[in-house]
Amino acid sequence: SQWGEENLQALSIQEGEDVTMNCSYKTYTTVVHWYRQDSGRGPALIILIRSNEREKRSGRLRATLDTSSQSSSLSITAAQCEDTAVYFCATDALSSNMGYKLTFGTGTSLLVDP
Amino acid sequence: EAAVTQSPRNKVAVTGGKVTLSCNQTNNHNNMYWYRQDTGHGLRLIHYSYGAGSTEKGDIPDGYKASRPSQENFSLILELATPSQTSVYFCASGDWGFGPGTRLTVL
Numbered sequence: 001s002q003w004g005e006e007n008l009q010a011l012s013i014q015e016g017e018d019v020t021m022n023c024s025y026k027t028y029t030t031v032v033h034w035y036r037q038d039s040g041r042g043p044a045l046i047i048l049i050r051s052n053e054r055e056k057r058s059g060r061l062r063a064t065l066d067t068s069s070q071s072s073s074l075s076i077t078a079a080q081c082e083d084t085a086v087y088f089c090a091t092d093a094l095s096s097n098m099g100y101k102l103t104f105g106t107g108t109s110l111l112v113d114p
Numbered sequence: 115e116a117a118v119t120q121s122p123r124n125k126v127a128v129t130g131g132k133v134t135l136s137c138n139q140t141n142n143h144n145n146m147y148w149y150r151q152d153t154g155h156g157l158r159l160i161h162y163s164y165g166a167g168s169t170e171k172g173d174i175p176d177g178y179k180a181s182r183p184s185q186e187n188f189s190l191i192l193e194l195a196t197p198s199q200t201s202v203y204f205c206a207s208g209d210w211g212f213g214p215g216t217r218l219t220v221l
Contacts, residue, residue, distance in 0.1 A: 041215070042118075042214050042215050088156060088157070090157075092210075101147070101159055101162055101172065102206070103159065104156040104157040106156040107156050
């Protein structure tokens, strides 16, 4: 398997709190994508971090990447109710046919209570 | 206007029947992908394509075929549908934009 953890994780926090979600991967990658998925909708890319970046910020989102430990994290500062969603990390790996394919972890279900 | 669209959005099929799921993208991307999503498994890659006329097997291709007749269209075909193929199917195109999904139920 691509991933160290296979089960969908669930987190529940209060509005205004900070939260960090982690993922680890086994296969070499040059990019880690973070997606959010709202109920009944397709995944939406929220932040992307490349292997030459240790940290990437976008608004209240912060992604980190540690290629030596093959792990990435996504932090949300001052979470809001609308941040409630399932969050996935995914790696963008070169396939045997020289094309890129995106491989997903199982995700973290985040619930932000008012 | 959505760049990746899928049809149908919902489908109920009978075991042994043929099912075709369609995906269209308007961004002129070479790469297109089909994933299925099941609870506890995240998204798993079924087939992908590098351009019109090409299809490649993903991580779980068994029981599925794919067709890329044009740059814009990529279909997923279940020749003999089984209940284990009940799932939500997502199409994506080259910039990793996903469609809204198709919920397939095989009875």
